[in-house]
Amino acid sequence: MEEGLLFVISGPSGAGKGTVCKRILEELDIDLSVSMTTRKPREGEVHGVSYYFVSQDEFRERIEADGFFEYAQVYDNFYGTPKQMVMEQLAKGRDVLLEIDTQGALNVKAAYPDGVAIFLLPPSLPELRRRLTGRGTETPEAVERRLSETRKEISCMKEYDYCVVNDDLEEAVDRVVSIIKAEHSRVSRGVQDLMKRYEEEV
Numbered sequence: 243m244e245e246g247l248l249f250v251i252s253g254p255s256g257a258g259k260g261t262v263c264k265r266i267l268e269e270l271d272i273d274l275s276v277s278m279t280t281r282k283p284r285e286g287e288v289h290g291v292s293y294y295f296v297s298q299d300e301f302r303e304r305i306e307a308d309g310f311f312e313y314a315q316v317y318d319n320f321y322g323t324p325k326q327m328v329m330e331q332l333a334k335g336r337d338v339l340l341e342i343d344t345q346g347a348l349n350v351k352a353a354y355p356d357g358v359a360i361f362l363l364p365p366s367l368p369e370l371r372r373r374l375t376g377r378g379t380e381t382p383e384a385v386e387r388r389l390s391e392t393r394k395e396i397s398c399m400k401e402y403d404y405c406v407v408n409d410d411l412e413e414a415v416d417r418v419v420s421i422i423k424a425e426h427s428r429v430s431r432g433v434q435d436l437m438k439r440y441e442e443e444v
Contacts, residue, residue: 244335245332245333245335246331246332246333246334246335246336246337246338247332247337247338247356247357247358247422247425247426248328248332248337248338248340248350248354248356248357248358249272249337249338249339249340249357249358249360249421249422249425250340250342250347250350250351250357250358250359250360251263251339251340251341251342251360251362251418252341252342252343252344252346252347252359252360252361252362253344253361253362253363253364253395254344254363254364254370254388254391254392254395254396255374255388255391255392256364256370256373256374256377256388256392257362257363257364257370257408258362258364258408258411258414259341259362260341261411262362262408262411262414262415262418263339263341265411265415266339266415266418266419266422267339269415269419270337270419270422271337272336272337272338272339272422273331273336273337273338273339274338274339274340274341275323275327275328275338275339275340275341276290276291276292276293276294276324276327277293277294277321277322277323277324277342278293278294278295278296278301278304278310278320278321278322278323278324279293279294279295279296279301279319279320279321279322280295280296280297280298280301280319280320281293281295281319281321282295283295294324298320301313301320301322304322304324305322308325309324309325309326310322310323310324310325311323311324311325311328311349311350311353311354312342312345312346312349312350312353314345314346323340323342323346323350325353328340337422340357344361344395344398347359347402348398348401351401358403358404358421358422358425359401359402359403359404360402360403360404360405360406360418360421361399361402361404361405361406362406362408362414363396363399363405363406363407363408364392364407364408365407365408365409367389367392367393370388370389370392371385371389374388374389404421406418406421
């Protein structure tokens, strides 16, 4: 059985990662990687769907057992990408989609070089400022901090395999779908098995 592929989508806050990933899940038969956290579930969140909610002790045990592609501590809580769950889906031939921040994406890429990293960009910094301000949840100071962080994240873009500008949502989704489909036709993936199959048919 051909192994599935891991696709990592990341980019600055406000670039539209969540919206693009939601559309990808609607258009393709692909699994979404569910993160693990030690924070308490919020209203409406479901264990195993929104996050895997675990205790601090269980999370630390997984760290000791090298059970994460990447993890981070945010204030008093931990967040991470469970390695075993992703690898099990890939082994079943399932593609897996992972939405994550830039630092986490680079850590995943280092731990699993076969993963395909896609950087999602807003069309411009002024447009990103407009999107962040339009949310109504950020103070002007917080917006400026996010824009400053965005400039740092963009400097990491050369570490990715692809870059997609989310100027038009439909076009951005189409581009990511095209990348996913094209990666399955990459000659370097499974070429030996393909050659063997055709040799046996001669």
